[in-house]
Amino acid sequence: MTSASAAYNQCLATTNSQCVDVGLSAVPETMLWTLHNRVSVASNPDKTWFVDDKAIDIYSAIDYDYERSFGKAEESHGLRSWLFDQGIMDFWRANPEGGTIVNFAEGLETQRFRLQESRPAGSLWITVDLPPSIRARENFILPDDENLHVAASVLDTREWMHLVPKDKPIFFTAQGLFMYLEEEENRVLFQTMAKEFPSSTIWFDSLAKWFSDKTLGEVGWNLTADYKAPPMPFGANKNVAPGMFQSWVPNLEVEEVPWPLHLASGFFLQYVAPIILKIPILKNLQPGIVWTVKFPPSLN
Ligand SMILES: C[S@@+](CC[C@H](N)C(=O)[O-])C[C@H]1O[C@@H](n2cnc3c(N)ncnc32)[C@H](O)[C@@H]1O
Structure with missing residues (x-):
């Protein structure tokens, strides 16, 4: 290869x-x-x-x-995609009759091809991403009856919500999205999803507050001399985030999904990071966190 x-x-x-x-x-x-x-x-x-x-x-x-x-490629996004693959496969195992995957901000993710063999026949996959992103995606990946593309912001809920069957289980995913939205936008989206899709699950990642602040600062986050990451206005430390999500939607269940550090390369990630992540003051500063959130069966 x-x-x-x-x-x-x-x-x-x-x-x-x-x-x-x-x-x-x-x-x-x-x-x-x-x-x-x-x-x-x-x-x-x-x-x-x-x-x-x-x-x-x-x-x-x-x-x-x-x-x-x-700059030189590193493995974080491979680890993240692997982790989200496990979440989707678990969802399909629990729902072999096939539920719906709604993949927010899918970009050029090829996840549905990686997971094709595990996918229940006839199940639906909906990709929602901004129009320029869907245009880029469709150079290589075309939609069909079981793989829909919606060229819209996830915040334009009227553009995609009507496509999601309400009589089947639903699994939302958002890799690398919510950090780019404002806290208020995330709150309103969560509240809308909780109302429209009770008992559904979403997996997503979020940033620590210090990390988000860094991208908003005067210098920003310069990956190389030629590229500054866009501002990432939403961040919440690991000990704060669950309470914040529950303040948006009372009774939602939230749990951290641990990074698969056993697959990571290098002494630091395999041996040092797991120790650091047990020290309270440091673990709350973990830069990127993956969450699973289950919306309550009703909002009452
Ligand atoms: C870091 S990329 C992640 C892409 C993909 N999930 C992955 O992991 O490779 C961020 C993605 O967020 C999408 N995005 C940003 N704001 C969005 C919004 N309001 N609605 C839908 N997608 C959005 C971008 O178009 C882009 O595809």
């Missing part, structure tokens, strides 16, 4: 029509960052836990200098 950067060079070196300019900027451009990191895992033959040839193909076909923007 080719390495990620070799694959990119192939695209640079050719003028063939496979080499696509996806023309992304601002928050939609961040889907190339997560793809860059995910593909570094998928193209590493030692990481047999993450197989994703489609992501490698898409990565290779995009005319974009990933390293110049995002």
